[in-house]
Amino acid sequence: MQPKQDHLNVELGERRYPIVIEEGSLGSMDLSPWVAGEQVLIVSNETVAPLYLEQARASFPGSRVDEVILPDGERYKTWETLNRIFDVLIDKQHTRRTTLVALGGGVIGDITGFAAATWQRGVDFIQIPTTLLAQVDASVGGKTGINHPQGKNMIGAFHQPRIVVADPLTLGSLPPTEMAAGMAEVIKYGLIRDEHFLSWLEEHMDHLMAMQPEPLKEAIRRSCECKAAIVAEDEREAGVRALLNLGHTFGHAIETHTGYSDWLHGEAVAAGMMMATDLSERLGYLNYNDSVRVRQLLIRARLPVNPPEGMSPVHFRALMQVDKKNVSGRVRLVLLRALGDAFVTEDFDPEAFEATLNHFCHPLD
Amino acid sequence: MQPKQDHLNVELGERRYPIVIEEGSLGSMDLSPWVAGEQVLIVSNETVAPLYLEQARASFPGSRVDEVILPDGERYKTWETLNRIFDVLIDKQHTRRTTLVALGGGVIGDITGFAAATWQRGVDFIQIPTTLLAQVDASVGGKTGINHPQGKNMIGAFHQPRIVVADPLTLGSLPPTEMAAGMAEVIKYGLIRDEHFLSWLEEHMDHLMAMQPEPLKEAIRRSCECKAAIVAEDEREAGVRALLNLGHTFGHAIETHTGYSDWLHGEAVAAGMMMATDLSERLGYLNYNDSVRVRQLLIRARLPVNPPEGMSPVHFRALMQVDKKNVSGRVRLVLLRALGDAFVTEDFDPEAFEATLNHFCHPLD
Incomplete structure (x- = not known):
């Protein structure tokens, strides 16, 4: 057949x-x-x-x-x-x-x-x-x-x-944690360039997590379409493809810190996207309501919205320095200009960056 | 400067x-x-x-x-x-x-x-x-x-x-053996597509081996030109680039047999080119005089014209089977239609191939 x-x-x-x-x-x-x-x-x-x-x-x-x-x-x-x-x-x-x-x-x-x-x-x-x-x-x-x-x-x-x-x-x-980890990337496509898809995900997240076949197929199709369009535009990651790294610079720091074992990639990306969203809000691109939408969608997908306990700003700074998205020694991040509209920058207020790290890292006092 | x-x-x-x-x-x-x-x-x-x-x-x-x-x-x-x-x-x-x-x-x-x-x-x-x-x-x-x-x-x-x-x-x-090993590849360019260069090498081999700068520079330049032209035509080795493997299928068998240690790559290629020349003569493409010219030029460049003692036809057959020039299980060889004119074939008389192996492998009776 x-x-x-x-x-x-x-x-x-x-x-x-x-x-x-x-x-x-x-x-x-x-x-x-x-x-x-x-x-x-x-x-x-x-x-x-x-x-x-x-x-x-x-x-x-x-x-x-x-x-x-x-x-x-x-x-x-x-x-x-x-x-x-x-x-x-x-x-x-x-x-x-x-x-x-x-x-x-x-x-x-x-x-x-x-x-x-x-x-x-x-x-x-x-x-x-x-x-x-x-x-x-x-x-x-x-x-x-x-x-x-x-x-x-x-x-x-x-x-x-x-x-x-x-x-x-x-x-x-699939175990539920792996399903959630994949959903982090699905949500990412909505965040970086498709606000309509993001709204669709808000509408269908419960169906998706309940493994309903038609919504699932639609989510896979739209995600692949989004990524395929970006890759076709920029196969070697010279430009727009870098947007796919939303949450990944923070996320890789989390994965490296935890030795690639306790956290799934998608879970680290979810926490990283939440951190990038927070920084985008501090820089004035997003409003409070946008951050809440992102947080709630991630939580409904059973994803973490904070880095692991015990990870400090010092850890993040050290680990993000050798991340390969880094050009000429400066930290390079994907941020959100609006929900559904990501951009890459090295030029952001370092105090806002510090504030984000401090906000998410709770000292173990 | x-x-x-x-x-x-x-x-x-x-x-x-x-x-x-x-x-x-x-x-x-x-x-x-x-x-x-x-x-x-x-x-x-x-x-x-x-x-x-x-x-x-x-x-x-x-x-x-x-x-x-x-x-x-x-x-x-x-x-x-x-x-x-x-x-x-x-x-x-x-x-x-x-x-x-x-x-x-x-x-x-x-x-x-x-x-x-x-x-x-x-x-x-x-x-x-x-x-x-x-x-x-x-x-x-x-x-x-x-x-x-x-x-x-x-x-x-x-x-x-x-x-x-x-x-x-x-x-x-450079040690003299390494100089000779490089000269094997220089001679190869003459053999595969430039009979004029081959004649030039016959004329200048003694100057080259005496390290005279001008002939040396000329030999390097003509070799690079030849290889650059072939690579430009066929970057991924789908066609004409395969000609650069003259002597290499036999040669890789020699290198693998000797564990990549006793024989330099160029020495193995030299013996391999001599074997390919011999097979080309047996198949009627070259005449006896052509084979003598190749043998003498290799000897003047202080290169081996026979595989190592103790290597048998059985060794060659076994090692040439897994060589990666091999398509669909048949042995694929670069042969000479004339001096300065190489071609790739899988379609040759297996008896001539056996005769070449037997001619070069002296049983240790």
């Missing part, structure tokens, strides 16, 4: 690729047309493989399909784990015409994409994201990479997939 | 870059115009740094210059060594506007280029090649990478430098 497909395209010239968003696509869609050679390597993890590996294998009927199952979690987004993919590619004699398939969440997508970007200087890959975060964010845009012990995503490459297949039915198996 | 410069350009659209070939350019040329940010990291090795690091530092008068000195040798072209570069970039807080500088031979160029390709998903780099091999081959074309324990250059990326500065004076400090 060829499911009714809800297509959209990421427009990148000859690297243009489709995103398919459809319930039941995993397991029923024949992906052979997107496989150039005869070899496929599916990369998944210990959580996702038992649920979806067999369905994914069925999508490549004409290929020799190998697999590698990695441990689950952001702390495994390392060179050592990446090397396990290379070892299988060597052992199974995959050539430069092989296709890698990322079956899982953002970590699997990033690490598999980076393996594809660097195996024999670049081979094809396909994304089958199974978490909300990966469906709305990690699978669109071609960012791939691994972490350095001292910094997230410090090592990576831009490498675009041939196709992305997002099946909303896979979200049924 | 701004030296008189012998420029040529590698034409790659917006990634177009110049190659400067000039005695004395290292240490006298101001490279600041090719540095976008304020940070520079020079990557060199224990052999080259004592000779040229201070001169290289002087080329970046306006920048904050850090350095990392790696161990010398192909066996260090590994992830562990690459990670030492990343560690320094982290420790010294280099941002995505940093510029990496490769000061050394092909290994330093490959590993530094790969670090630049993947640090924060890609930063600028500059090549200052100090060996003949690196000047005529490794610094042109954007191939970067590291070795996997079971395969050479298995992990890498295409990443173009901003500028290449080749100073022939640095060749004065």
Whole structure:
């Protein structure tokens, strides 16, 4: 069966690729047309493989399909784990015409994409994201990479997939915290450039959190459209793409501080977006009511709106200095001119920045 | 002093870059115009740094210059060594506007280029090649990478430098075996597409091996021109660029067999070119006299014309199977239709291939 497909395209010239968003696509869609050679390597993890590996294998009927199952979690987004993919590619004699398939969440997508970007200087890959975060964010845009012990995503490459297949039915198996973490990115798209979508989310958040399929599909579609439009405009993050980092500079500081383990990426981004919103209000761009709307929407999505206890302004300042959004040593932030209208700046009142840090960091006295 | 410069350009659209070939350019040329940010990291090795690091530092008068000195040798072209570069970039807080500088031979160029390709998903780099091999081959074309324990250059990326500065004076400090190894690639350019250059090399080989500056500069210039033209035509190695692999499929088998230690890359390529020449003769493309010319030129350049003793046809067959020039499981070779006219084929008489292997491999009875 060829499911009714809800297509959209990421427009990148000859690297243009489709995103398919459809319930039941995993397991029923024949992906052979997107496989150039005869070899496929599916990369998944210990959580996702038992649920979806067999369905994914069925999508490549004409290929020799190998697999590698990695441990689950952001702390495994390392060179050592990446090397396990290379070892299988060597052992199974995959050539430069092989296709890698990322079956899982953002970590699997990033690490598999980076393996594809660097195996024999670049081979094809396909994304089958199974978490909300990966469906709305990690699978669109071609960012791939691994972490350095001292910094997230410090090592990576831009490498675009041939196709992305997002099946909303896979979200049924997600733990609630992961669902919430993905919702942080969905909310982000509304905040940075689509006030109508933000209002739509306020209207439908309860349906979304109750996993109603039609609103869910709509939220994924609008998020992907938003990100795809931004990526098409700015593939290499020279300009507008930086807006996608709303909440990420604060958020990465939180993730680094907590060692990439206690906080999910989306949770850190949620707290970071709240901090960016607060700073935008202090700088006079937003009013009090705007901040309340953001806070309430995040809370309804079961997301944190404060950084972890025990994190001080000193921690934030130290960790934000080496963040890679940083140009020429100054802290560079995405702020909100209004809800639905983000901008990037290095030029803000440092006292307001300090006030935001102090407001969110409660000393442990 | 701004030296008189012998420029040529590698034409790659917006990634177009110049190659400067000039005695004395290292240490006298101001490279600041090719540095976008304020940070520079020079990557060199224990052999080259004592000779040229201070001169290289002087080329970046306006920048904050850090350095990392790696161990010398192909066996260090590994992830562990690459990670030492990343560690320094982290420790010294280099941002995505940093510029990496490769000061050394092909290994330093490959590993530094790969670090630049993947640090924060890609930063600028500059090549200052100090060996003949690196000047005529490794610094042109954007191939970067590291070795996997079971395969050479298995992990890498295409990443173009901003500028290449080749100073022939640095060749004065090269050991004779390294000079010969570089000459193998020079001869290769004559063999694959320039019979006039091949004749010129036959005329000047003794001057070149005696390190006479003018012929040396001419040989480097013509080699770079040849490679630059091929790369401009085929950046991603979809077609004509594959011709540059003359001798490399046999050669990589030799290097893998010897564990990347006893044989230099250029030596392995020389023996490999002789094997490809022999096969081309067996297939009726070349005559006996052509083979003799190739053999004599390689011998005059003090290069090996046979694989290492103890390497058998079984070894070659096993190692050539996983070579990445290989498409769909068949051995793919660069052969000579005539001297100065190479072509790629998978379609050759397997008996002639076996005869070549048997001819060059002397059983240890």
